[in-house]
Amino acid sequence: MxxxxxxxxxxxxxxxxxxxxxxxxxxxxxxxxxxxxxxxxxxxxxxxxxxxxxxxxxxxxxxxxxxxxxxxxxxxxxxxxxxxxxxxxxxxxxxxxxxxxxxxxxxxxxxxxxxxxxxxxxxxxxxxxxxxxxxxxxxxxxxxxxxxxxxxxxxxxxxxxxxxxxxxxxxxxxxxxxxxxxxxxxxxxxxxxxxxxxxxxxxxxxxxxxxxxxxxxxxxxxxxxxxxxxxxxxxxxxxxxxxxxxxxxxxxxxxxxxxxxxxxxxxxxxxxxxxxxxxxxxxxxxxxxxxxxxxxxxxxxxxxxxxxxxxxxxxxxxxxxxxxxxxxxxxxxxxxxxxxxxxxxxxxxxxxxxxxxxxxxxxxxxxxxxxxxxxxxxxxxxxxxxxxxxTAIAGNDGDTYLSDLRKYGNWQYVVRDFNQLAKRKTFSNESNTKLVLIGDSFAQDFYNIIVEGKYLSSYDIRVYYIYSRCQIYLGSQNRKQFIDVQHHQTCANDNDIKLALPLIRQANVILLVNNWYEWSARRLPMTIRLLNLTKQQEIFIVGPKHFGKVNPKLYINKTMEYRIKQFQHPKAETIKVNDLLERTIDPSMYVNVLRMICNGYNHTCPLFTREGKLISHDGAHLTKYGVIYVGNIIFQNKPLNRL
Known part of the structure; x- marks a missing residue:
């Protein structure tokens, strides 16, 4: 029994x-x-x-x-x-x-x-x-x-x-x-x-x-x-x-x-x-x-x-x-x-x-x-x-915080425009300057910067997505040794910069925007060399950003004066990778977003714009207002002000 x-x-x-x-x-x-x-x-x-x-x-x-x-x-x-x-x-x-x-x-x-x-x-x-x-x-x-x-x-x-x-x-x-x-x-x-x-x-x-x-x-x-x-x-x-x-x-x-x-x-x-x-x-x-x-x-x-x-x-x-x-x-x-x-x-x-x-x-x-x-x-x-x-009553008292967050503080907003453009696989035959933007969700963020700020309007832009876990890398080593085993299959498919080479060959300007890991950041100079770019081509590397963990619900029903005083330290790992890239990448092509944005007391990052709008909904990815805020800064400073 x-x-x-x-x-x-x-x-x-x-x-x-x-x-x-x-x-x-x-x-x-x-x-x-x-x-x-x-x-x-x-x-x-x-x-x-x-x-x-x-x-x-x-x-x-x-x-x-x-x-x-x-x-x-x-x-x-x-x-x-x-x-x-x-x-x-x-x-x-x-x-x-x-x-x-x-x-x-x-x-x-x-x-x-x-x-x-x-x-x-x-x-x-x-x-x-x-x-x-x-x-x-x-x-x-x-x-x-x-x-x-x-x-x-x-x-x-x-x-x-x-x-x-x-x-x-x-x-x-x-x-x-x-x-x-x-x-x-x-x-x-x-x-x-x-x-x-x-x-x-x-x-x-x-x-x-x-x-x-x-x-x-x-x-x-x-x-x-x-x-x-x-x-x-x-x-x-x-x-x-x-x-x-x-x-x-x-x-x-x-x-x-x-x-x-x-x-x-x-x-x-x-x-x-x-x-x-x-x-x-x-x-x-x-x-x-x-x-x-x-x-x-x-x-x-x-x-x-x-x-x-x-x-x-x-x-x-x-x-x-x-x-x-x-x-x-x-x-x-x-x-x-x-x-x-x-x-x-x-x-x-x-x-x-x-x-x-x-x-x-x-x-x-x-x-x-x-x-x-x-x-x-x-x-x-x-x-x-x-x-x-x-959600419906948000904004009735003049505070649009919740409605803004719903519209622009989510993944749908981050990926929307980038994914639409990704469907176009080749450049047009027009004589406009050709630009290819390659990277992960940070590249999707960057494309939102371009769209919302109406930057690079004279450029013919194409995009190529590479999953963050796979990273942007060219070299003699097998990158599988650096990638989590559970992502091997994903990274064996389309998530490889080698598949973006036809677009790179046609482009006048190449933008690599990624949540760089330390292993790929150390090998980035080699990756750039192996792209075999011509002297007429320009390349820009945009560093990773992370403004520290953000919990949007903490700022509901808070005043604008309260919000604009909120600063916090960026993620330590992101600082480390940015410092590594600054030492190894030519400053004429490297964009340290974190250094430009996090210039508050003791290098802290603002969580809100001067108008009290949330910059990032998760610390890493930008809301619409964060896109405009960050874009105004990075495109007015070197090296992106050349574009």
Whole structure:
């Protein structure tokens, strides 16, 4: 029969603690902390399958009972924390953020928040998602989508176990194929193949690349139903493999840095999933690992792990939302302690009462789930309406801050004009001076400077985009050694200056505008030489800019006098790269934007123009007013004043 295992609760704590510390910013020692979710998937697959198998053997399995348990387990704490998070969102978020938050809540109710985040394409590891209070609910959506089909399949094939296992093995194989090589499917006809390729078909969020992790746990449950590994004859084997399993998890947490390995999930995901599987299989309580995981503290953390998981992201996100600065370790520590205290409260006062069948009947649970869903839907729609209303009334009191931010302080504004021009692949045959602008989002910013300031109106301009992660580089070294593994495929496509050479050959003026990394900045003189420009061609290098972290919501309802007094230090890494470029690039061609703009007290950067308009919405990219402000400065000074 299915028996409770204390060590599984301990394993839950091993999964949740790295996730919390990773999201809290302790990535130096917990670079792979995010793999805790993968461990949870294995545990979930094992526990759910064990229960289903046990009930099927006793011929008392019921789909209704199954979903009743899921409702009792998932919804009360989730609804409780969504409601409290909505208060924080209401007071701390800008209209656009609040609208997206409301849409996120609706996607959670539809069990599709993972699809929502995939569609938004922010990327789990991006700084944007650090500020999303509900981004972590993607994993709940993956599980619920899996459990929408899996128990039904188990029930239908309960008397044909071999057939069931074959079907699940095929599903696991397809899922693993998609997570490792799925992105190659659109490239079949091009005869291109990449070792790691997952966009669209098996991204981080979608269940297609995650099913195999849950099925790992299911296969363990099937195995342990017919094999007893608790006998003394297995003692040495159990000790050895459980230690190996724990070691694999520790290695994953420490070394699986998301910036150095391909996008999860992929074959690297086998490390934590196999590690968790080995512990579940062999880490019985009479082993050293089983004993450690069964200690009271780890078991207790495991018991409240669901509440911990739900609480940590909203608190950390709201902490970051209300400040321009990265929170200090002391503040982060206080937040983590608060997470644990709130989780204890939620576990005993919210989770446990609703799991008690004597306190709430099935009918009451389903009724409350339905009513709760409707109320939270109304709450989400209210937040979206509030966001729209705030935007609509912005400017009625003479302050256009919010409406300006919505129109010009976002990515759509940054990329709009550049992307339109990028569709034109060749110069016209007219005799105008030909200029090619090459680079990443900073080049998109620069083109906005040209458009808004009506500079270079006599030039025939073309643009070429190179993703920032790929950098502008020509040389004998293989640039893949400098690029994060997860971006190798992207950088192997169009994101290479070699493909812009036909435009460069035709141009009279070349502008390279990039968020230069140190490795590409050191090699930039060589890159310029290898362009083999003629004496008649001019080239200008525009350095990177970053005015420090900006939190636009801090300046809502502030006076113009207050705003124009806001200065802060630029990003240290950006200063370092600019200094390097100033030493190695001819001053007749180098533009140090940071030095020109950040000339306040102690070389600080203004956050607002003299008219009280926000210069940058994120510290790196410019609003419309920032574009005009920066353009007026850099085009009036050397060397761009020659154009």
């Amino acid at each position: 299915f028996a409770y295992r204390e060590e599984i609760d301990g394993l839950r704590s091993i999964a949740v603690i790295p996730v919390i510390l990773y999201h809290a910013g302790f990535t130096k020692f917990f670079a792979g902390g995010y793999i805790g979710v993968d461990i949870f998937f294995v545990i979930s697959g094992y526990l759910i399958t064990s229960v289903i198998e046990h009930e099927c053997e006793q011929e008392r399995f019921s789909i209704i009972n199954f979903y009743e348990r899921r409702c009792r387990r998932i919804l009360p704490a989730l609804f409780f924390i969504i409601c409290l998070s909505s208060l924080g969102a209401y007071y701390l978020m800008l209209p656009e953020e609040l609208k997206e938050y409301g849409e996120t809540v609706i996607s959670i109710l539809c069990l599709s928040s993972n699809v929502f985040f995939w569609y938004k394409n922010d990327g789990y590891f991006s700084e944007i998602n650090e500020l999303n209070p509900l981004v972590h609910t993607w994993s709940l959506a993956v599980e619920e989508q899996f459990y929408f089909i899996f128990p039904i399949l188990c029930y239908l094939l309960r008397k044909r176990k071999r057939c069931l296992i074959i079907v699940l093995i095929i599903c696991a194989g397809i899922s693993f194929f998609l997570c490792q090589w799925g992105g190659n499917l659109p490239l079949i006809f091009n005869h291109q193949f990449y070792m790691f390729s997952q966009p669209h078909y098996a991204s981080f969020y979608l269940p297609t690349g995650r099913i195999w992790e849950l099925l790992f746990g299911a296969f363990i449950a099937f195995f342990l139903r017919t094999h007893d590994l608790t006998e003394k004859t297995y003692r040495i084997v159990n000790e050895f493999f459980s230690i190996i399993g724990l070691a694999l998890i520790i290695v994953s947490v420490i070394f699986l840095n998301s910036h150095r390995i391909p996008s999860f999930p992929n074959c690297y995901t086998l490390l934590p999933t196999v590690g968790a599987s080995l512990i579940i299989l062999f880490g019985q309580k009479n082993t050293l690992v089983g004993y450690l995981l069964s200690t009271r503290l780890l078991r207790f953390i495991g018991l409240i792990s669901y509440s911990i998981y739900l609480w940590h992201q909203p608190l950390l996100a709201f902490l970051r939302l209300q400040s321009n600065r990265t929170p200090e370790i002391f503040i982060i520590t206080i937040v983590i302690i608060t997470v644990f205290l709130l989780s204890i409260f939620t576990y005993f006062c919210v989770e446990q009462p609703f799991r008690n069948k004597t306190r709430f009947t099935r009918k009451q649970i389903f009724s409350m789930a339905g009513v709760g869903s409707i109320l939270i839907l109304i709450l989400a729609l209210g937040l979206i309406q509030t966001a729209n209303s705030r």
